[in-house]
Amino acid sequence: MTEQTGADAAPKTRTKRRHPVLKTFGSLLGVVVVLLILLIIFWDWDWFVPTIDRRASAAAHRPVSIAHLHVHLGWTTTVSVDDLRVAQPDTFKSEKEDFASARSVTVSVKPWDYITGHGITLPLIALDTPRGDIVSLLNGRNNYTFSEGTSTSSSSSSQTALPKIGELRITNGDIRIAMAKLHSDFRLKIHTTPPENGNLGTIVADANGRYARAPITGHFVGGTLLTLANPKNPYPIDLRVANGPTYVTLHGTVDDPVHFAGARLALHFAGPDMALLYPLTGIPIPQTPHYSVTGNLDYSKSMIRFNRFEGRLGNSDIGGDINVDPHQHVPYVDAKLHSHLVDLADLAGFVGGKPGHAPATPVKADSNVLPDQRISVPKLNSVNAHIVYHGDHIENKRLPLDNIDTDVTVQHGAIDVHKLNFAVGSGTLASDATLKPAANDNFATRFRLDVSRVQVARLMQGAGAVHGQGTIGGHITLASTGHSVADLVANGDGGVTLVLDQGGNLSAILPDLLGLQVGNAILSALGIPDRTPLQCFIADMPLRNGILSTHSLLIQTGDTRTTGSGTVDFRKNTLDYAITTRAIHFTVASFPGAVHISGPIRSPTILPGAELIGRLAATAGLAALFPPAAILPTIQLGVGKGSVCEQAVQQANANPAAGIAPGATTGAHPSAAARAGAAQAATSHAAPHRATHAATHHAAHTAAAPRETASAAQVRAAWAKKQHTN
Template sequence: MTSAPPSAAPARRRRVVPSVLGILAVLILLLIVFWSWDWFVPIIERQASAALQRRVTIAHLHVRLGKVTTVTLDDVHVDQPKGFESETAPFAEARHLTVSVDAWRYIWHRTLALPLIALDAPSADILRRADGTNNYTFGSSSGGTASSGNGGGLPEISVLQITDGHAHVRDVKLRADMHIAMHTVDPKGDDRGQIIADAEGRYAGQPINGHFVGGALLGVMDARPYPIDLTVHNGPTLASLKGTLDDPMKFAGAKLALHFSGPDMALLLPLTGIPIPHTPAYNITGNLDYTRNLIQFTDFRGRMGSSDIGGTIRVNPHESVPRVDADLRSRQVDLADLGGFIGAHPESKQAAAKADSQNPSLLPNTPIDVPKLRSVNAHLLYHGDHIENKRTPLDNIDADIAIEDGAIDVRHLNFAVGSGTLASGMSLQPADQGFSTKAHVDFARLDLADIMKKTTNSAARGIIGGHFTLTSRGRSMAELMANGDGGLTMALDQGGNMSALVPDVLGLEFGNAILTALGLPSNTDINCFIADMPLRNGVATTRTLMLDTKEARTRGEGTIDFRRNTIDYALTTRSQHFTVLSVPGAIHISGPIKSPSILPGAEVLGRTAAAVGLGILMPPAALLPTIQFGVGDKGACARLVAAANDNPAAGIAPGSLTGARPAHSSANGRHPQVKPTPGKHAGAASPADVRAAWAAKTQKNTH
């Protein structure tokens, strides 16, 4: 067998090597010519779909290699998650998504740094349904978290750019449907840039538009203050927030100026999450600060209706039911502005007059909203230095009210009235039909002269003392009275002029009609007035109602039905002395409580008819039916006060808070200012002192 010469093998190898190298060169050339980063798109789609738990598609992938490598994804499309396939819009999409990676830094320092993330025309469709399900909650992912090589955490991102961004946000629970447009402004110098967003649509069923200017999105991770400037119009409500967040990621606090204005604070519920009673128009500015556990609105001041308002509100939103502590104060307050706290609704004068005419009750019949009360626990302290209200001329107001698990505890609601005090307390516990309620009101030495002077500049005078108690169940103030048990026990001492008092207290037309019907002289002084009226199942009856003057004594009997809002009452007047030409007897007041009619009784009609008939037949005899011989009992006031003290309809003797002057009265005869203590009758005289004072007064009247 013939073998190749030794030099033939190397020659063949020398011929093969160039061939292989040529083939490799061709392959490399072909790879360069035909290389496409799109080959990696399926891998990226699978990884992204698994991480987001919804299908992700990418049209193209571009990579520019270098010390800083840039990756760009074209036409990124993220489908809706399972259960939301019926939505026509995708969950998210972007025309381009560009990410720059500092490859050199990662190779040498194992630190993941992203100099740039840029989103071109990104959009998102955000939805929460009525049952609480949503399309923006992501479950756990099998993929790992990007690591920086130093223990994990977020990568270091230098710039985040958004161009022509858009989001459609819908929340059925919040009745929200908004479109939000956003974009970023590139950094300049030390400024890391800004993000600007504009929202428009509906929120809480009201039109909303808002404008937000903030620092760069990545600035929230900095340790330096993050600036924000936000203005929101939600229906008629305006809210603005401007200032800085000290360190948003660590909840280190804020220096923010917060401004609210609108026609009714109750409309703030969707923006604050805190139920507030109805109020008149308001305009308030203060400082907003926060920690991890507390949001504070401090040193705020402004107007609410015709009243000024200021103070501090603290909210802990992290409890299962948010807790609110408010310490509020007014220098000048109109009680009408606080009507929402008892169920009234602020309206224009015309609308208020129409609503009042349609409400048969004297009290507000708007139901107290139990669900809203259960959504917050609160403690309110409120003090009004001076009250301005012609119908209720009280001097100041001091309140301490707590709400816990839907129950309302009015620890005290006190008003200064001259040298006296109108003190009240109430407990409302949620029940099947609204609230189970216990309430009391104490009238402590109320100076009628001071009240009437402030309202009418009249000469009426008198000192009022007594109590009102109520145990009931209902949904509104009107229902509570209509279903209530309790009573009113009240006495008026040192009374003033009837012609000044009655028309001013009852209303000019109605009061003058009462005076005329009773036949009382236009200028007669009140010796005393006593009312002791039990309330049973919403109907007030009369144990005692007596008005004693120098000329006559008027007694009342009948009922006031708060269930039907009607009155059926009779007032009978008898002369104190032998008189001639006196027709008065009984008159009847009946009909709706708000607008009753006044009719003469049978006795008055009979006397008048007899006088007319006798005058025709025998003129001198016409005087006979008009003669009264007088009641002649000078001790009636003392006996009735004693009876009211022994068995008061209110359940509390009026002696503790009547008009007897204390021994330490000032030299000028005025009472010293009384500052009530919650749960006690401040400055109260003993029943024995009161009885002695009434006895002395009665004895004086008999001489």
């Protein structure tokens, strides 16, 4: 009985020992369940706000705060923050606005896509009343670089693939952009329109403020990000920008903007001066007259193309193709341009002048007679370029030029003019030049102009003074350092050597009036005789330190010989020159002598020389005492034909002021083929030895004539004596 009782008692004791454990476990489980229920009931995502603020501020190097955090978990998880505020960094505390803020920011994300390796998918980004204040200072410091100290360069871009964004929803956006280097401060008002009726929606931005010191307004309508990421739906673009007087429109579609392919865009821009496009394009263009151009804009990962454009530039038409590679350290521009009709006044800005036909204005007496527009070295350093231009026909009442061909390269601030050629009838004006950057924003320059078989009648047709088959050839050279055309000539060395070959006809009244041959001038004005042959013209004038002096200046007609002596000072823009015309044959009623021209080049003073004044005084005195004798001071016996012209030509070939003998650049060709060959030779880059060979050939040819066998020293001595005698 006792054993049974013990056996029965043992189990009862073990049962009583397990019960407290179970009871405790059950109590704990109940507490956990209650806590989970309470946590679910009272959970607040705002508990994470301090942590988010702290970590975001550390990452952005500026204070970041949010008022509330909302998270909705699911296959598509949505995270929202209220009253986002990103303050300015310490160095921009003076800014009145926060760097960024928004009433709310909502982002939807698909976590499963990221977990399964399909990248980040964001079905929705919604910004309610976003604000921004983007600032860059003159010293390069900005408030949008998220690194310590706000350095001027951004960190290297991540190679991570861009997230897939569905809908971007912006309500009442307002962003200020102030860039001191661009002299810009404007605001962008941004909003989106929702998808409806098959339309995927749009993003709309309006700009207002100042850009490049000029007022700017702009209106942009583009597709949403959903359209941007879908190659099957071309991305629409409609942009209108007015920056000061410059107006730009861009309209069309892009098949795949993300991968830079399939653009069908029409670009139109117009304004009073293409130089004003520099802030918008970053490409320096010289001053131009009013323009209006329209073409097709396309782009790829390596090139931006503005092709098949046509338009107007002042009175000229302009068209062609421009390709820009913006990915090089210095953007590269390749332009092939053409015009059917060219007004040279429209291209004056490309040589430092004022383009267009400006109304006449009073000019100061000491103003530069050459273009003084400064060549901008910083702008040239901002682009490398190769530009080819051809103009079919030149419209210019003052210059008898037929067409123009240019080939220019700009590389690291240096300008290489491979070709700048003009056709003048059957002749050619062919030039080339190099301009290399030098100290003080100057250019070390070498320039050469080859005048090849230019007909005098064609050259002087504007004055209607010359007829016949005479041709002019020779060279003009310049070596200098300066910052404008006027400055280069004022500091330059070189010369002018031009020679007329074969003769022509010059209106008789011109030399007659120069010699004040009263009787012949009256007859010439009546058309008797109406023409006088132009037998010789030579201009051999060296340029030294900006002063053009005279080796030879000779114009000889059938009746007169006109010589010149003196200097033209391009440093002071003044001249001191004397022109003397004497009769070759016996002449009555003539007042020969020098005419002095001096003072500012733009408004010189012209006075008769001592000889002319003496003859006039003698004529007046004799007329008072004995009228029949008054004719005596007007009689010229004539200087005779002589060989002055031949000697001057020989001297110009032996010791040319331009450094290059005229050689074979003068004279007519027996056939059109020969003329074409000469024109081609003139447009090529003639080497110095080629000019020397031409001079040697010419000297050998002329040496066959007995009248030109004298040495160079003898010729110069004879020419000096002849000038002294005359």
